[in-house]
Amino acid sequence: xxxxxxxxxxxxxxxxxxxxxxxxxxxxxxGQCVSEMALAxxxxxxxxxxxxxxxxxxxxxxxxxxxxISEPWTSLFxxxxxxxxxxxxGFEQSMAFIKRMGGDRIVVAELGHAxxxxxxxxxxxxxxxxxxxxxxxxxxxxxLGRLAAEAGMVMCYHHHMGTGVMTRAEVDRLMHDVDPxxxxxxxxxxxxxxxxxxxxxxxxxxxxxxxxxxxxxIRHDVMQACNARYLSFIESIMEGVFTxxxxxxxxxxxxxxxxxxxDYAGWLMIEAEQDAEKANPLDYARMARRYLRETAGL
Numbered sequence: 001x002x003x004x005x006x007x008x009x010x011x012x013x014x015x016x017x018x019x020x021x022x023x024x025x026x027x028x029x030x031g032q033c034v035s036e037m038a039l040a041x042x043x044x045x046x047x048x049x050x051x052x053x054x055x056x057x058x059x060x061x062x063x064x065x066x067x068x069i070s071e072p073w074t075s076l077f078x079x080x081x082x083x084x085x086x087x088x089x090g091f092e093q094s095m096a097f098i099k100r101m102g103g104d105r106i107v108v109a110e111l112g113h114a115x116x117x118x119x120x121x122x123x124x125x126x127x128x129x130x131x132x133x134x135x136x137x138x139x140x141x142x143x144l145g146r147l148a149a150e151a152g153m154v155m156c157y158h159h160h161m162g163t164g165v166m167t168r169a170e171v172d173r174l175m176h177d178v179d180p181x182x183x184x185x186x187x188x189x190x191x192x193x194x195x196x197x198x199x200x201x202x203x204x205x206x207x208x209x210x211x212x213x214x215x216x217x218i219r220h221d222v223m224q225a226c227n228a229r230y231l232s233f234i235e236s237i238m239e240g241v242f243t244x245x246x247x248x249x250x251x252x253x254x255x256x257x258x259x260x261x262x263d264y265a266g267w268l269m270i271e272a273e274q275d276a277e278k279a280n281p282l283d284y285a286r287m288a289r290r291y292l293r294e295t296a297g298l
Contacts, residue, residue: 001297006265010070013048014273015281025276038065040285055100069101070267078140079112079133109158116162116233127164138177145182156186156212168197185209190216207262214271217248237273244272244284246291256296
């Protein structure tokens with residue numbers, strides 16, 4: 001299905017620890033996290049808050065486990081007054097980091113006015129950007145995308161629950177307005193499903209513009225219960241709304257087929273924010289890795 005020389009499988013640390021909620025998995029060390037990633041059979045990982053800050057130390061620790069960095073996350077705040085320069089500075093730091101680590105993907109998301117870290121239900125309280133905010137975001141993304149392209153990097157936009165680019169309609173508007181040569185799409189299956197839209201339809205619509213993929217599954221009954229109870233994003237995570245592919249309701253095989261037919265090259269990243277006390281990280285990492293072998297041939 002996929003070209004094994006051009007498609008790589010990785011996993012984020014969010015099954016072990018969580019950057020947005022540091023107390024989640026607080027007792028799990030960096031060493032345990034990355035060792036279990038390697039033990040489960042993954043090739044790479046994204047960055048977590050417990051990782052060594054010195055790139056040389058990080059590269060050494062990952063190298064001895066046969067891992068490499070897939071991407072850094074960069075939060076954008078173009079829709080917030082007086083945050084443009086700080087946003088660009090943060091992005092440039094991410095570019096320098098991933099270049100030093102030997103990667104070329106940078107993940108970004110606009111977190112201006114976002115509510116996924118707030119104690120409120122994410123769907124009812126998400127920001128809705130006005131035209132001026134959309135213009136600021138699109139202009140900023142095009143600028144960052146050009147910086148990335150000039151440095152040989154690929155910038156990918158991550159639609160996200162509780163943010164101003166959450167729904168399919170908002171992703172469509174973003175993809176229509178940005179420069180397709182420098183602003184690419186990150187497909188996150190779980191976030192789009194929870195937002196009420198179809199990840200397969202999104203994959204088919206933008207297969208030629210998707211340059212990074214986060215694979216998370218949804219426990220549909222948990223999602224419905226969390227929405228009905230108006231739980232926050234973190235409360236929903238603690239209830240188990242997310243899980244790894246193959247353990248929820250999303251059918252990933254046609255998504256993989258769509259990406260393969262579009263000659264997708266890059267990372268397929270398992271990402272399932274869970275409470276490690278309820279969902280053993282190594283067990284779920286192994287489950288996900290087995291699922292990728294069985295359904296994607298990777």
